[in-house]
Amino acid sequence: MHPRLAADLAELPALLEATRVQATGILGRLDEQPVVPPLRLPAPEPLPEDGAGLSGALAEFTRTWAPLFSASPGPRYLGFVTGGVTPAALAGDWLTAAADQNPTSALDGAAPELERRTIGWLRDLFGLGTAHHGAFVSGATMSNTVGLAIAREWLGDRAGVSVAEEGAAALGRVTVLSGSPHSSIAKGLSMLGLGRTALTPVPTVQDREAVDLAALEQALTRVDGPCVVVANAGTVNTVDFDDLRAIAALRERHDFWLHVDAAFGGFAALSPDHADLVAGLDAADSICIDLHKWLNVPYDSAVQFTRHPALQVRVFQNAAAYLGPLGETPDHVHLTPENSRRLRALAAWFTLRAYGRAGHREIVQRNIACARALGEAIKTIPGLRLLAPVRLNVVCFTLAEEPTAERLAGLAAEMAEEAFLTPTTYAGVPALRAAFSNWRTSGTDIDRITGALKDCLDGSS
Ligand SMILES: *Cc1c(COP(=O)(O)O)cnc(C)c1O
Numbered sequence: 473m474h475p476r477l478a479a480d481l482a483e484l485p486a487l488l489e490a491t492r493v494q495a496t497g498i499l500g501r502l503d504e505q506p507v508v509p510p511l512r513l514p515a516p517e518p519l520p521e522d523g524a525g526l527s528g529a530l531a532e533f534t535r536t537w538a539p540l541f542s543a544s545p546g547p548r549y550l551g552f553v554t555g556g557v558t559p560a561a562l563a564g565d566w567l568t569a570a571a572d573q574n575p576t577s578a579l580d581g582a583a584p585e586l587e588r589r590t591i592g593w594l595r596d597l598f599g600l601g602t603a604h605h606g607a608f609v610s611g612a613t614m615s616n617t618v619g620l621a622i623a624r625e626w627l628g629d630r631a632g633v634s635v636a637e638e639g640a641a642a643l644g645r646v647t648v649l650s651g652s653p654h655s656s657i658a659k660g661l662s663m664l665g666l667g668r669t670a671l672t673p674v675p676t677v678q679d680r681e682a683v684d685l686a687a688l689e690q691a692l693t694r695v696d697g698p699c700v701v702v703a704n705a706g707t708v709n710t711v712d713f714d715d716l717r718a719i720a721a722l723r724e725r726h727d728f729w730l731h732v733d734a735a736f737g738g739f740a741a742l743s744p745d746h747a748d749l750v751a752g753l754d755a756a757d758s759i760c761i762d763l764h765k766w767l768n769v770p771y772d773s774a775v776q777f778t779r780h781p782a783l784q785v786r787v788f789q790n791a792a793a794y795l796g797p798l799g800e801t802p803d804h805v806h807l808t809p810e811n812s813r814r815l816r817a818l819a820a821w822f823t824l825r826a827y828g829r830a831g832h833r834e835i836v837q838r839n840i841a842c843a844r845a846l847g848e849a850i851k852t853i854p855g856l857r858l859l860a861p862v863r864l865n866v867v868c869f870t871l872a873e874e875p876t877a878e879r880l881a882g883l884a885a886e887m888a889e890e891a892f893l894t895p896t897t898y899a900g901v902p903a904l905r906a907a908f909s910n911w912r913t914s915g916t917d918i919d920r921i922t923g924a925l926k927d928c929l930d931g932s933s
Contacts, residue, residue, distance in 0.1 A: 480526045487526045502546035508888035547912035551894035553736045553765045556910040561769040564822030573815040576805040587817035599741045605781040607807040612735035612762040615776040617660035619758030623729040625783045627698035640665035647695045650702035651676045651683025681712035692726040699728040706737020709898045710860035716752030732756040739766040742833040766909045769819040839908040849922040855929040870903040877902040890924035
């Protein structure tokens with residue numbers, strides 16, 4: 473063993489303790505540090521020939537890199553849709569690395585079963601029936617892609633070909649209809665050989681991001697050939713929801729695969745006041761839900777559900793003599809693009825075990841209340857204008873006068889020490905989004921954000 477490794481092994485408990493102190497320091501600073509720190513990057517260094525040992529690496533990370541990281545796990549990082557990490561999820565993630573399980577096959581240990589049972593809990597959390605099977609993937613993009621891959625196989629089945637065996641060309645042109653799809657749908661279609669132009673936009677309801685049902689039905693009538701409908705349960709700009717029940721009912725008259733991108737909107741199921749937004753979710757053929765957003769587990773984690781596990785196995789099976797037969801309950805290696813992967817279920821298991829449905833419901837409800845409070849505050853700030861009603865956890869707003877992309881970028885940059893907001897364009901108007909999905913965010917943060925917005929506007933006028 474290299475002497476540096478041997479020394480670290482000998483000192484392992486003390487070194488992990490020092491690492492814990494560093495982690496606690498990062499978390500302890502979240503409230504005071506700039507949400508987005510000024511970037512003063514260190515000069516690149518060549519690959520070290522002689523290492524510094526863990527304590528040397530830790531000292532350098534603490535000095536050089538840690539101060540340049542954003543407060544992304546903190547309560548006022550409101551860009552994109554970004555969750556933090558609950559205490560139990562963090563512990564689960566640390567132990568994931570410590571135990572370093574590969575839940576790929578059932579040949580060693582209980583890790584694959586822990587993953588299966590966690591999927592079962594998640595299915596309950598989102599109100600899905602037992603017909604849905606699930607798998608852990610790295611994020612919603614991968615979850616959408618896996619769902620579309622199973623869709624592709626199902627469409628092949630209808631046409632009498634196996635895409636898994638013969639390739640996407642055997643299927644011919646596929647039409648993917650969607651009102652306000654997330655950008656990851658096009659990326660998934662590109663990866664799957666279906667092509668980005670398979671995505672065919674369907675008009676939305678006026679002044680909304682929800683798909684217009686009559687327009688969808690017209691589009692379905694026009695489609696001649698294999699068809700997927702991607703329904704959106706929570707759009708990123710205004711968190712609008714397609715009518716899932718009505719879309720599912722269209723299958724009585726039209727033949728299509730229904731995929732629902734419920735990356736963060738799926739969590740509406742936890743709030744009795746909002747669960748109706750995702751009524752009908754269970755009827756989908758495949759469903760994408762992100763976990764590193766509103767479940768508040770660390771990156772990278774999402775779940776993918778489908779009612780068609782046999783087709784999923786046909787797409788992703790990794791037959792090899794040493795992996796054992798497929799059997800009744802196929803190993804995870806046969807369900808997702810990865811073969812080996814970390815036991816990402818453990819962080820989700822920890823947070824669900826520690827806080828249960830009620831704990832996670834409280835996070836969702838508090839985040840929704842925060843979004844609503846910020847929305848109300850913005851209505852009272854003269855220089856700002858709400859661009860859409862606050863339907864769930866995102867506030868989409870712009871400048872009352874001259875809302876150019878440059879001016880909004882300027883406002884976001886000025887705000888960045890206090891709160892991180894990301895730019896968008898909604899209904900042709902440049903805007904900013906504040907997305908609430910962090911378990912730490914409270915009313916105090918809304919006051920700070922509102923104060924900062926007023927200060928920035930006062931400063932610039
Ligand atoms: C975030 C998001 C995605 C992509 O998620 P990643 O985890 O970044 O891959 C897809 N769809 C929707 C609606 C999202 O909000």
